[in-house]
Amino acid sequence: MPPLPAPVTPPLPYTPDYPIRTERLDLRPVIHDDFAAIHAYQRRPEVCRYLYWGPLDEAGSRASVTAKTTRTVLRESGDVLQLAVVVRESGTLVGDVTFVWNSRTHRQGGIGYVFHPDHAGHGYATEASRALLKLGFEELHLHRIQAELDGRNTASARLLERLGMRREGHLRENQFLDGEWADEVVYAMLAREWRAQQEERAQREERAGQEERARQR
Numbered sequence: 001m002p003p004l005p006a007p008v009t010p011p012l013p014y015t016p017d018y019p020i021r022t023e024r025l026d027l028r029p030v031i032h033d034d035f036a037a038i039h040a041y042q043r044r045p046e047v048c049r050y051l052y053w054g055p056l057d058e059a060g061s062r063a064s065v066t067a068k069t070t071r072t073v074l075r076e077s078g079d080v081l082q083l084a085v086v087v088r089e090s091g092t093l094v095g096d097v098t099f100v101w102n103s104r105t106h107r108q109g110g111i112g113y114v115f116h117p118d119h120a121g122h123g124y125a126t127e128a129s130r131a132l133l134k135l136g137f138e139e140l141h142l143h144r145i146q147a148e149l150d151g152r153n154t155a156s157a158r159l160l161e162r163l164g165m166r167r168e169g170h171l172r173e174n175q176f177l178d179g180e181w182a183d184e185v186v187y188a189m190l191a192r193e194w195r196a197q198q199e200e201r202a203q204r205e206e207r208a209g210q211e212e213r214a215r216q217r
Helices: 032-042 058-069 124-139 154-162 191-216
Strands: 025-029 080-087 092-103 108-115 144-150 166-177 180-190
Touching: 025 124, 032 058, 032 092, 032 108, 058 080, 080 124, 092 124, 108 124, 124 144, 124 154, 124 191, 144 154, 144 166, 154 166, 154 180, 180 191
Parallel strands: 108 144
Antiparallel strands: 025 080, 080 092, 092 108, 144 180, 166 180
């Protein structure tokens, strides 16, 4: 069998066309003026419960925001994008998301997200995370994108399952967080699974359009 053709990789350095727009959201670079909105959730213990950091005081959040402002371009494997998630209609910053370019050679990426709990229940985290999958698979032509989470974080697991990501691994007591051993769970999606998902969605939308046109006759 002949080898698979190498995918076309965007020229480096690669900067997304900001803002990355979804149906309701804009994903844009973090700016220093975002401090108050980001600190509002970084300081909350319930937000940081299953994360590897926090809760953060003002100094910690200022340092975090400063670091995020620099993470807007991909130059090489290991680089990270950290983007503010803003509701377009209101201009409200509701969280931030992370895209990690793990390996150019192996075409691997990762995603992460943190959202203010006051804005839960609207599907913002799912919508923003789906935009990161699209970026990875359709812009960077990655083969595989994964997400890691604390095994106790069932809400995050449900989000990844809504995205269509597959639970691939459960690592028992492999991290020490907040004075106790915790499990880590790995979810992932392959490029061909993403393509199949998009084709299925397009077919559903086409059927819905046909049914609507039939009702209007």
